[in-house]
Amino acid sequence: MAIFFYLFSSLMILSSIGVITSRNPVYCVLWLIFTFLNSSAIFIQLGAEFIAMTIIIVYVGAVAVLFLFVVMMLNINLAEIKSQLLGNRIVGACLMFVLIIDFILIVKSALSSNSTISIFHNQASGKLSNTHSIGAILYTDYIIVFQLSGLVLLLAMVGCIVLTVRKREGVEKQNAHKQIARTIEESIEIIKVKTRVGVNGINYK
């Protein structure tokens, strides 16, 4: 149990360092995907299977692929990125070290009272699976939050379309207003066809 935690967490930290140090943005995105996969393993260890699957589906399947599309769509000049200063690296390492030490001290002082008690449960919450119990409270107690997050996603979708849509000349599009405003009278005409004569003189609109 513990060895898997150390394995996945060390892989996760190494790959997240890879995210911020890779020169090539495509490699950054691939490291990001690896970080998400490792975090999914960590979530499974925590007993949160639903979140683990959601991480894989949402982050790896949607967000990271979106990043990959954008990185590959834009023509990023790699030579431009390579002209970084080395001094920045040293400052970055120092800053990261200080931040991590700071956080660890805060955590140590905050959790020292109950750090020895491991209240790790897993199946202690009853016979229900993790997904079942999340569903039971997500659609009842937290329904407003759930709906609001759906609204946020809808807004994001509309915003993305509005931001990236381009009006181009020479593209045939259908006119929605005109199409909706059509009536039966102006689109269908019933004609009695005589034998051996055929139809002539139809007025197309």
Add this chain to the structure above:
Amino acid sequence: MESIISNVTLEHYVILSCCLFSIGMCGLLLNKGNVINILMSIELMLLAANINFVAFSSYYNELTGQIASIIILAIAAAEAAIGLAIIVNFYRACGTISIEKINKLKG
């Protein structure tokens, strides 16, 4: 000392998320490349927040943290989509997304 290593406690998960958050923060602050790297660093920080929420929810046997984690996932997806749309638009307008070159506001 042996029990600290062999027993995975809440503290381990919180320290892991601290490390991840710090790495994301440094990527955010020291990034000299393009704007996409900044968005990726923000994703890392949101992942650290997720780990924190889920660890506390799992250890205190309370599912609210996992609900918060789902909400964070939704917000992160929306944020990434909007940010990338803005980046694509900016690239069309200016031909670059390098942080050094983005100086239209003369800041």
